[in-house]
Amino acid sequence: MQTTFRELMTALHGMGFGGLLLLAFSGALIELHRICAPERSSPLSAWERRFLRRYLIATAVLAWGAVLSGAYIVYPWYRARLPQGVVDLAGYPQRSLLASTATSEWHNLGMEWKEHVAWFAPIAMTMVAYVFIKYRSDLTRNRPVRSAAFAFTVAAFVAAGIAGTFGALINKNAPVQGGALIKIMGETK
Amino acid sequence: MNSHRPEENPAATGDDAGAEIPNGAAAAAVLSAAAGCFCVSVFGLLGDAFPAIARFFNFYNPTGPLSGVTTTAIAVWLVSWLILSRTWGGKSLPMGKINAAAFVLLALGLALSFPPVGDLLQGK
Numbered sequence: 001m002q003t004t005f006r007e008l009m010t011a012l013h014g015m016g017f018g019g020l021l022l023l024a025f026s027g028a029l030i031e032l033h034r035i036c037a038p039e040r041s042s043p044l045s046a047w048e049r050r051f052l053r054r055y056l057i058a059t060a061v062l063a064w065g066a067v068l069s070g071a072y073i074v075y076p077w078y079r080a081r082l083p084q085g086v087v088d089l090a091g092y093p094q095r096s097l098l099a100s101t102a103t104s105e106w107h108n109l110g111m112e113w114k115e116h117v118a119w120f121a122p123i124a125m126t127m128v129a130y131v132f133i134k135y136r137s138d139l140t141r142n143r144p145v146r147s148a149a150f151a152f153t154v155a156a157f158v159a160a161g162i163a164g165t166f167g168a169l170i171n172k173n174a175p176v177q178g179g180a181l182i183k184i185m186g187e188t189k
Numbered sequence: 190m191n192s193h194r195p196e197e198n199p200a201a202t203g204d205d206a207g208a209e210i211p212n213g214a215a216a217a218a219v220l221s222a223a224a225g226c227f228c229v230s231v232f233g234l235l236g237d238a239f240p241a242i243a244r245f246f247n248f249y250n251p252t253g254p255l256s257g258v259t260t261t262a263i264a265v266w267l268v269s270w271l272i273l274s275r276t277w278g279g280k281s282l283p284m285g286k287i288n289a290a291a292f293v294l295l296a297l298g299l300a301l302s303f304p305p306v307g308d309l310l311q312g313k
Binding site: 067071072075076079108109112113115116117119120123124126127130131134135138141142144145147148149151152155158159 | 209210212214215218219221222225226229230233237249251252253255256258259262263266284285288291292295298299302303304305
């Protein structure tokens with residue numbers, strides 16, 4: 001069983017940062033909903049508020065990790081220029097997708113959308129974490145502020161969902177691969 | 190009927206007791222975040238429409254114009270956050286209007302990030 005360095009980094013970007021981020025949204029949305037609807041939910045204890053503070057910071061960190069690893073590690077491999085004379089498109093995912101009308105929209109729509117909309121998530125979640133840290137329990141007295149925090153968390157979730165879904169589907173159609181071979185277990189043939 | 194639930198009365202939880210915090214800091218954070226998201230889409234659209242702008246945004250060659258689009262949008266977000274925080278920090282503002290402006294920017298940003306909308310605006 002082996003993989004390549006680029007495949008490993010792509011997995012770190014998509015499954016490590018991106019996958020964990022999408023999972024983290026479920027917890028963040030549920031806890032923020034508790035704050036947004038105090039009349040229908042049990043109130044957060046001081047310990048839960050401290051936990052949520054750390055949780056929201058971790059969510060923002062995951063979002064930054066996802067976009068930065070995507071833009072500066074994986075994306076350069078994805079959009080690598082095809083050297084003259086090279087006809088094997090295996091190491092050039094963008095060229096590979098654009099070579100056929102059956103797959104070109106994965107780049108023209110999917111990647112073009114994903115590469116921009118994904119950045120909404122870290123910006124929004126940084127703001128949400130800041131607001132939660134700054135206002136603490138005062139959020140329950142400040143409905144417009146908590147509504148904004150919840151709406152931006154939903155928007156960040158949608159943005160991360162779009163980016164994650166297209167990322168997975170694009171990588172299925174034209175995987176980022178290459179670089180040093182990494183043996184995980186077993187014999188290398 | 191007891192209307193004072195612990196969350197509604199911070200003193201009851203022993204955490205964050207005190208006067209209400211003015212909403213200016215939140216307003217600054219919300220509006221600047223929306224502006225940052227909007228700028229990601231607008232700069233991306235401009236880079237797509239004008240090759241000269243795409244070249245300007247090419248801060249890091251392996252990543253291409255995306256590097257400049259996002260770096261500049263982040264700079265706009267952080268600088269606007271700093272300025273608005275200093276201006277609004279200790280004030281209480283009509284948060285409903287600020288939220289409305291932020292949601293419009295966020296929705297426009299989301300719409301403009303969708304490539305068919307960008308293509309339509311460019312007449313492609």
